[in-house]
Amino acid sequence: MDNFLEVSNLSKAFPGFQLQNISFYLPKGYIMGLIGPNGSGKTTTIKLILNMLKRDGGEIKIMGLDNISDEKTVKASLGVVFDSNYLCEEWTVTQAEAAVSVFYKNWDKKKFSELIRRFHIAPEKKVKELSKGMQMKLMVACAFSYDAKLLILDEPTSGLDPVSRDELLKILSEYIEDGEHSVLFSTHITADLERAADYITYISYGKLFFTGNKDEFVDMFRIVKGGRNELTLDLSEKLIGIREFSTGFEALIKSEDIKMFSHLDVEPTTIDDIVVFTNQEGDHYE
Amino acid sequence: MKLIISNVSGIPIYEQIKQQVKSAILSGELQEEEALPSLRTLAKDLKISVLTVTRAYTELEQEGFVKNVQGRGCFVMGRGSELIREQLICKVESNLSEAINAAQIADLSLQELHHLLDILWEEKKNG
């Protein structure tokens, strides 16, 4: 059971949108970033993993178990953080713990109170009185209190300030330190993943664009910059995406084509560059 | 041992770790048989990917600077500092031969080249 999450050939059709043959796996002890622009199918994928949507085809295994036939067992060791609070707004933090904890056999009350103290969450406060960052951390505290082995985060950092985002990354780094926990982190703020993610799964327009080692992913591409007249026809055929402006151009190329561009400015890419250049209107890279 | 990561240097993070570990070995800050920080702890502390650190450590091992003991961690090899010295001497040789090439094109004599080296050496020494 080296893979905590295995998704194979997952598909789901909606009117106007299709998730097609998504496959990826997340080994135990690592962080995977699930990336793609809004509407690319990240949340759909997560909801299919959680069986909140019914899949049309494919297979999902969590810690070796099917996510539907073993739903209860699977969910007992699964922690989830959504982009916004899922607890009753009128509850105090203490009441929220009381309501949720009964569902988990191994809920650790001591750990929960330690965590909320560490996160500076006042136990007597109502959920709705907490800031967005605090609500996110409260969901994290819940997941950690029953020692969830796989933590799934769906856009947890959207609408958070840089301090909270950094805190979350620190929490996640600590969480996987022992090698016994894994994280699936969906986000369109790729700066969050630039350093901490081990793996990347990139979905674009409902299709799998890439899945694998993050460093390799970033290394697959380069940014090339030059003047407009330096862009010859045979060079422009090699471009994956381009941004032209009055004094020059910036483009994304595959690292294997680097020799053809050696007379121009070639720089390493960021995940952000890759997502932006591969999602330009009317120019779908296959 | 000091290990810091720059986000703007353009050098890949695994390469930065390798370079810093190597210079720590050469300066004697890391002694023979001394353990490198644990892989996962270092990833946590620097908030970087575990796989990135794994790559740095694996390459250091392949190059013969450290050895990986299953379940115990990474340890500095005895020959580590020697190796680095060899590598550095290689680098000096290749850079010097490049300088000689340039000097020949510019029609500099060996004496003049020596003189230039002396000046640069002094300048570097005096900061």
Next chain:
Amino acid sequence: MNDILKATRLDLALIKPYMKNICFTVAIPVAFAAINRSLITGVSFAMCFIAMTAGYTFSVSEKSGMDRLYGILPVSKTHLVLGRYLYTCSMGLLAFLFSMIVHPIVLKALGTAVWPADICLAAILGIFMFTLYTVFQLPGYYKFGSINGRIFMYIPIVGFLAILLFVSKLNLTSHPAIAALVGNPITAIIATLLVCMIAYLLSITVSIKIIRSKEV
């Protein structure tokens, strides 16, 4: 079974902040009973009012986006539905017991005689009406959500008015059917409970079917 109780507990936790309102709706019919000098009126109103609060759990959970919490808890959807029915029926039972104890005491204090036939009829009517009001409401909320499903909340009111009309047109004790029931209260109560149980079974089946095919 344990999972159903956990789900019921979760529902109780949901309505905890609104418990005062719910107690209020159960207390008000005491006044109706006193004004009308009628146990049947009081109990009917109490059961109608408590049935109208059945949508609270849906409204509260929808307001906080708790569908996602239900999606991640290690408990099956069937058990969540059963838990909610158990919660709804428990609230009904509490309101029923409260009304059946307090109303006769109040009426007696006011000098109105309460006959065993009244108690029997009030009990049957109360249980039957509560069932009628909830078996349509709950699947409605599951299907349409707490806002669009609110139309089902008015079923109790319509049903209540219809029954009042129906009851007032009959000369209660003299009608042969009622007389037969009053004459044999045990059969009457068993028959009522049986009808209610079948109604709940159907309602639960429909709700589970709805929730299983629902995607959030």
